[in-house]
Amino acid sequence: MLIDVHAHLDFPQFDADRDAVVERANAEDVIIINSGLGTTGIRKTLELAEKYDNVYATLGSTPTEFDLKELDASIELIRQNREKILGIGEVGLDYYWVKDEEKRKQEAVNFRRFIELSKELRLPLVIHSRDAEEDLLRILKENNVKALLHCFGGDAKQAASAAAEGHLISIPANIQNSKQKQSVAKAVPLESLVLETDAPYLSPVSKTRNEPVNVKQTAKKIAEIKGIDYASVEAATTANAKRFFNLAFR
Template sequence: MLIDAHCHLDFPDFDADREAVIDRARAVGVTRFVVPGTTRKRWSNVLALGERDDVSVCLGLHPYFMDAHGEGDLDALAQALDDHPEVVAVGECGIDARFDETLEVQWTLFDAQLRLARDRALPVVIHCVRANDQVAKRLRQLELPAGGLIHAFAGSPEQARVFLDLGFTLGLGGAVTFDRARRVHRAVTSLPDDGYVLETDSPDMPLAGHQGERNEPARVAEVCRAVAELRGQSARQVAVASTAAARRLFGLPT
C-alpha cells in the first residue's frame, strides 16, 4: 500500500493516457495520489481530479511559474480554499533560488501563502531549491500549526533535522535513486520512520535509469525500494511508514 504524496496528474503530459497511468500505479500498490496546484489557471483541473475517491488535492502558486501569476491570484486562492474544504494543503508554493531575477517577488508570494495556511490551520507543500536554510528560518518565524511537506528534499542530515524539529515532513523522490546523491542518502538514513513520505513529482524528476522519460506515479514503488535499501529496512516497512506519515500530514482517509 503506497501513496504518491506529490504528483502533477493534472498536467497536460497525462492528457492522452491519464487513466492508464493511474491503472499502472494501482497495479503496483499505489492507492492514493496527492495532486498539488501550481497556477490559478490549473486549479480547476486539480479540483476536478479531486472528485476521484483516490485523489487528494492542494491549491497554490508555484515559484517556478512566476510569469503565470497575476494580480488577484492571492485573493482567488484565499477564496478557493474557503470554497473547497476538501483541499488538504496550501501548495505547491515556495522558493526557487535558481531564478534570482524573481526572488524578491517569490518571497512575497510565499509569505502570503504561508499566512493563508496558518490562518486556516492547513499544512503547506513547499518547493525549496537552493534555499533550505532561508526557508527554515522563515518557517521558524511563522510557527505554522499544521506543519507541511518539504517537497523533493535534497539537503543534508542537519537541514533535515531542522525541518523535522519545525514539525515538517520530508518528501523523498527520484533523487534518492542516484548513486551520486550521497548527501541525500545520508539524510535518508538519518530520518525517523515518521519523518518522510514518498513521492514522484510526476511528470518531472525521473528516476535513475529513466532520464529523459516522463515520470509517473507507478515509479513511487521504485522510490520505496531505494529508500528501503538505504535505510536497511524492507520495502513493506517503508511503505507502511510513509503511508502513515502521508495520512497524518494531509488528514487522508485510511
C-alpha cells in the first residue's frame, strides 16, 4: 500500500473521469488524502471521502484567501466535520503570489488561526509554503507544531533541518524532472518522508494531468536515489503517513 498524502481530486480537471482515476489508484492499493480548500473545496472533498473507500480528507484554505468571511466559513465547516477528517490543510504561507508586505502579514495572521484550530481540534497540519520557508518554519517552531510540509520548496539543507525538527517532508510526483526535489529526497532520512502527487498539478510528465497512482513512480525514484529497494520506501512512507494522520486501517 502507498499513501498519496496530498491531492485535489475535487478540481474540475477530474470531472470527466473521476471514478476511473480513483479506481486506477485503488487497483494499485493507493490511498488518497484529498486536500479541500475553501468552502466549495471543503464540501466537495467531504463528498469524495464519503463516496470512495480509498479517499480521505484534510480541509483547509489557500494562503492567498483574504476574504475573511470565506475564511470564517471554512473554519466553521472544519469544526463541524472534525470527526470526518484526518487533518487540517493545506494552509500556510505563499510569498510567490503575494509580494505585498501587509498582505503577507495577513497571511501569517490567518495561518496562526489554523494552527490554533489544529490544537483545538487535535488534528495534524498539512502545510503549503511557497518561497516562505524561513518564516513558515519559524512560526511552526514558535507554536511547537510538527507538521507535514507539502511540496517542500526549500533546499536540501533546509529540508534536512526541518526533518530533524520533527516535520515530515512530502515529495511530489515531479521529482522525476526536478533536481531540487531529488536533492531533498536524498538529504531527508526515510523516516521523515511521505509521498504525494498534488494532482492535477506537478505531474511526472510536464504539461500532463497528474493523478494519485503516480505515487508509485515517486517511490521508485526515491528508492533509486537512496540506493534502497522499493519495498522499503513503500513501507516507510506508508508508516510515516499512518502515524502522522493517526490512520488505524489495515
